[in-house]
Amino acid sequence: MMSRDLRRPDLGAIPGLAATWPEARTLELFRRLCEIRHFDLRVRRGQIEKDVDTLIYLSVGQESVAAGVSMAMRGSWLLGQHRGHSFYLAFDGRREPLVDELLGLPTGCCGGMGGSPPIHDIERRIVGHIGLIGDQVPVAAGIAMARPGERVVSVFGDGAAEEDYVLATLGMAASRKLPILFVCEDNDLSVLTPTRDRREWLLADVARGFGIEAVDIADDPWLVAHWAETLSDRLPAVMNVRTCRGLWHVGTGSDDNADWDRFALVRETLAELGLADKAAAIESETEKGVEELWTSRLRTRSAK
């Protein structure tokens, strides 16, 4: 089956899965999803208002991948990619140094060296990305070999999946049974070039060829969390998660042509679960919290 045929919002769906979750867990999942969304929408506004002048890679539209994986894997080593605010936040990276980095302050998590791509919080095992797609993946293997017994999450996109770095590391992880969860955020785009113009193979098939368990699913956050948890005891494993980039590859623009709107679909599911009011309250709280954080850091920058 071709990659394009698998781009649908119900790929791999497990009917009724969300309803099996305890309410508190579902609301925590939604809280993480909301924080990512409102954080990146605030970054976007920051660039439009010229408070943020470095390159930014936003996760709007793809929030559920990081939120879902974090429900099972928070606390593991995390090696994210250039579009990394989502996983940084979901894995509980500290907020103030992240905002400061985007504002170009010396107190930023990279001291102002990086902007979006290399954000990190090493004290929380969040390792920075240098900006070359895919090259963080063998680094993940090195960490896994250096720290036996500690789990590692390696995140990359469908474009990076084509990098030799990734394919060689899958082989190494399979051969040495390294405890790595490889997560491919598959938005079907390398900048603007769709997957069908770049390759005719599926990452999950390649992983299985190496003897690694793999799933190819859509970005329903309950489904993502379910598989992250299921596979966390069977590492190495690969999750290819079909998702939709809501904004341009870099910067603030939008073509407004996403295949689906996951955030809206999640809201619908929450309403079906009778959690619409609680979800709305969480959304409002997180948006307010993000705004307060940015206001505080902007005030600090103005004072310097």
Place this chain on the structure above:
Amino acid sequence: MDLTVADTIREIIRGHIAENDGVVLGQCLSAVGWIQNTIPAQTEGLIELPMTDVAGAGMAVGMAVAGRRPIFVIRYQSFLWLNSSPIVNYAAKCKEIWGYSCPVFVRAIADEGNGLGPVHSNCYHSIFMHMPGLPVCAPMTPGEYRQIWDWYMTHDDPLFVSEHRRCFRSAEELPDIVSDRSVFTIYAASAARFTAREAVRMLAEQGIVCDLVNVLWLKPFELSERTLAPLRRTGKGLMLDSAYEVAGAARSIAYELMDATGARVRALGMADRSPGASRHLENGTPTPERIAAAVKEMLT
């Protein structure tokens, strides 16, 4: 019997694995000869990498980030072209961007001649000098190897160690040769250290007394009384290296010497053409004859 350079490297590695929880990564570590007898014949602490010249360095970098102080072995420096990105873009930039260290010890082994041909017969350390955050050295004696190892273990930087197979069987220390009677100062790095000594002997037989100053650290280059005083006295110098001369280590260091002293210093390295596998097409470390000719040309 004195330890050779190969013996010294092997014993340092053995100790690093046994005492420091250290680790060695590379391709074909246990192949015939254990990389010219520089790797201890054991399995503990050795990670045989798959034949991935793209991802291998990244794995070493990951082990360094996680605190294992890995030794990453490149059997031929030609393999560096594909391995270089994680070294120069990740390990070397780690401190500047993230504030933590990535102390990977890169053992990059140069070789030349022996039918190796256009790619493998070469020494590519100059390109690594170009990138910030990566010290580059070229130890050629047992004592120098211990010295740079001690430096690595007491610092938190990555270290690019440009080795050369010509020195592996040598147990000799190579002290500077400096004389008040000298009329010329030769500087030499890598395997040029050996051909330079022969050139100094040849020139002395012809009545031309030359200093020979050894260059262990290519970057940062050591600007000190040891390196500068002989040149200030003779007023003319020649910097030798086993890598390409154009845009290479020899020219870079010659510039530093000229800038520091005002003396005229030329550079001599590999000629600007690819080496061939056959003997008549070889291109490597400047020979004693080339060195002697260059010195005499500068003195006339």
